[in-house]
Amino acid sequence: MQISVTFRQIEPSEALKNYVTDRLSKFQRYLDGPVEAHVVLGLEKFRHLADVTIDNNGRIIKGKEENTDMYAAIDLVMDKIDMQLKKFRDKLRTAKGDRSRPAPVEPAEADETPPLPAVRRKRVEVPALRLTDAVELMQSSGDDLLVFTSVPSGTLNVLYRRQDGGYILVEPDLG
Numbered sequence: 001m002q003i004s005v006t007f008r009q010i011e012p013s014e015a016l017k018n019y020v021t022d023r024l025s026k027f028q029r030y031l032d033g034p035v036e037a038h039v040v041l042g043l044e045k046f047r048h049l050a051d052v053t054i055d056n057n058g059r060i061i062k063g064k065e066e067n068t069d070m071y072a073a074i075d076l077v078m079d080k081i082d083m084q085l086k087k088f089r090d091k092l093r094t095a096k097g098d099r100s101r102p103a104p105v106e107p108a109e110a111d112e113t114p115p116l117p118a119v120r121r122k123r124v125e126v127p128a129l130r131l132t133d134a135v136e137l138m139q140s141s142g143d144d145l146l147v148f149t150s151v152p153s154g155t156l157n158v159l160y161r162r163q164d165g166g167y168i169l170v171e172p173d174l175g
Helices: 014-030 070-096 131-141
Strands: 002-008 035-044 047-056 059-067 145-150 156-161 167-170
Touching: 002 014, 014 035, 014 047, 014 070, 035 070, 047 070, 059 070, 131 145, 131 156, 131 167
Parallel strands: 002 035
Antiparallel strands: 035 047, 047 059, 145 156, 156 167
């Protein structure tokens, strides 16, 4: 790992440079191939700034933090970089998937079924609500469907608005 440390408006310190180098060297296990890291440590009035840019085979990882203490700013920015690297590593693991599974068996040509229509995915926040609050929320938002967690029972519920204006409450039985 090639590390360069630049000091701006602050006296260059070998202790700070060694601290940054030690912290960055711990990320080597997440990175493969040639790695270049550029760290800028600066001072603006009373704020200590730490800006880190890591280039790993064209993949850029950046982090910037400020604090009243330089070592604290370095720790905060290194925590940000660590989270980004872990997130990327987890994304790679899920993208590769479990390769030990056998390949799916293609259905026989006699069982020709029409292809499924395109399915759009939407991630939603599932709030904890009482039924009356859920109905009020649906009325105010104008949505026809609401997924929520019932406060009294703690179960997942779906509230659906019918075309005639009535409501249907779906309480799945997961048992």
